[in-house]
Amino acid sequence: MQPFTYERPNSPEAAIAAFARQPGTRYIAGGTNLLDLMKLQLETPAHLVDISRLELGDIEPHEGGLRVGAMVPNTQLAADPAVRARYAVLAEAILAGASGQLRNKASTGGNLLQRTRCGYFYDTARPCNKREPGSGCGAIGGHARIHAILGASEHCIATYPGDMAVALQALDATVHVQGPNGPRTIAFDAFHRLPGDTPEADNTLEPGELITALALPAPPPGRMRYRKVRDRASYAFALVSVAAILHVEGGRVASVRIALGGVAHKPWRARTAEAALLGQPATQASFIAAADAELAPARGCGTNDFKIPLARRVIARTLSELAGDIA
Numbered sequence: 506m507q508p509f510t511y512e513r514p515n516s517p518e519a520a521i522a523a524f525a526r527q528p529g530t531r532y533i534a535g536g537t538n539l540l541d542l543m544k545l546q547l548e549t550p551a552h553l554v555d556i557s558r559l560e561l562g563d564i565e566p567h568e569g570g571l572r573v574g575a576m577v578p579n580t581q582l583a584a585d586p587a588v589r590a591r592y593a594v595l596a597e598a599i600l601a602g603a604s605g606q607l608r609n610k611a612s613t614g615g616n617l618l619q620r621t622r623c624g625y626f627y628d629t630a631r632p633c634n635k636r637e638p639g640s641g642c643g644a645i646g647g648h649a650r651i652h653a654i655l656g657a658s659e660h661c662i663a664t665y666p667g668d669m670a671v672a673l674q675a676l677d678a679t680v681h682v683q684g685p686n687g688p689r690t691i692a693f694d695a696f697h698r699l700p701g702d703t704p705e706a707d708n709t710l711e712p713g714e715l716i717t718a719l720a721l722p723a724p725p726p727g728r729m730r731y732r733k734v735r736d737r738a739s740y741a742f743a744l745v746s747v748a749a750i751l752h753v754e755g756g757r758v759a760s761v762r763i764a765l766g767g768v769a770h771k772p773w774r775a776r777t778a779e780a781a782l783l784g785q786p787a788t789q790a791s792f793i794a795a796a797d798a799e800l801a802p803a804r805g806c807g808t809n810d811f812k813i814p815l816a817r818r819v820i821a822r823t824l825s826e827l828a829g830d831i832a
């Protein structure tokens with residue numbers, strides 16, 4: 506690990522000022538991803554600004570929903586009575602991720618910033634446009650079992666690895682940030698980004714911006730569920746995951762939200778499937794047709810081709826369960 510300096514400010518304003526003072530600064534919260542990256546020298550910050558003691562640890566009612574401070578540990582968020590009662594899909598997604606020890610340490614804000622698990626990103630002997638822009642992509646033409654089937658580019662086919670963010674995508678959360686130019690709010694769908702020709706950027710944060718909170722609007726009506734398919738029963742990243750919220754009236758789909766994990770460089774909101782389902786009979790046939798519409802542009806690269814039929818089945822199965830079409 507490269508030597509670095511460290512400080513622990515006592516306010517967001519002081520943290521932002523500290524970030525601006527020294528080039529090569531990174532914020533650190535739980536450190537569950539950043540420390541691994543530093544040990545591998547994929548991240549070599551000159552200075553760490555520790556935000557773990559900032560007073561950003563509250564979960565409170567907010568405009569009919571909830572406001573979640575960026576330093577709320579994942580374990581606490583999943584166990585919060587209001588989250589369990591009103592945002593079950595979020596609690597399920599958090600508990601599907603990592604391990605108990607990691608969830609105890611990982612923060613809500615930091616969870617959004619975890620980096621891809623593409624093996625070529627971590628192997629400094631291989632080219633990777635995300636690690637070293639312009640060097641190429643080892644995964645294209647390589648072993649790409651966990652890689653993207655939607656929204657990829659010729660420069661990067663990595664996937665966003667998290668679970669919590671997939672539920673937040675379905676819940677239409679917003680990300681509250683504070684930075685050198687003041688506070689701003691980012692719609693969740695605009696927070697993570699597709700790779701395009703700049704895969705080194707995972708999200709739309711500006712330099713020095715600090716996540717201070719997430720806001721969850723009042724949940725939509727209906728039943729909700731997070732389903733994750735992975736290679737092991739625990740402590741594994743999603744091959745495909747689905748966060749779904751379905752409301753059925755008179756046997757037809759009155760409203761639906763669907764987000765997918767493990768398939769793209771960002772949590773993927775399945776808006777084509779949502780539009781296809783509105784007003785349709787809430788049956789397995791409708792759900793399969795909607796999944797097919799969403800996945801029509803999906804492309805595998807050989808070793809991940811299986812994800813396309815897998816995603817189709819996981820979407821249809823999850824919605825069918827929510828509709829009561831399958832026990």
Ligand code: SF4
Nearest residue numbers: 623633642661662663
């Ligand atoms: Fe790097 Fe993205 Fe290619 Fe993986 S898929 S090697 S992260 S450029």
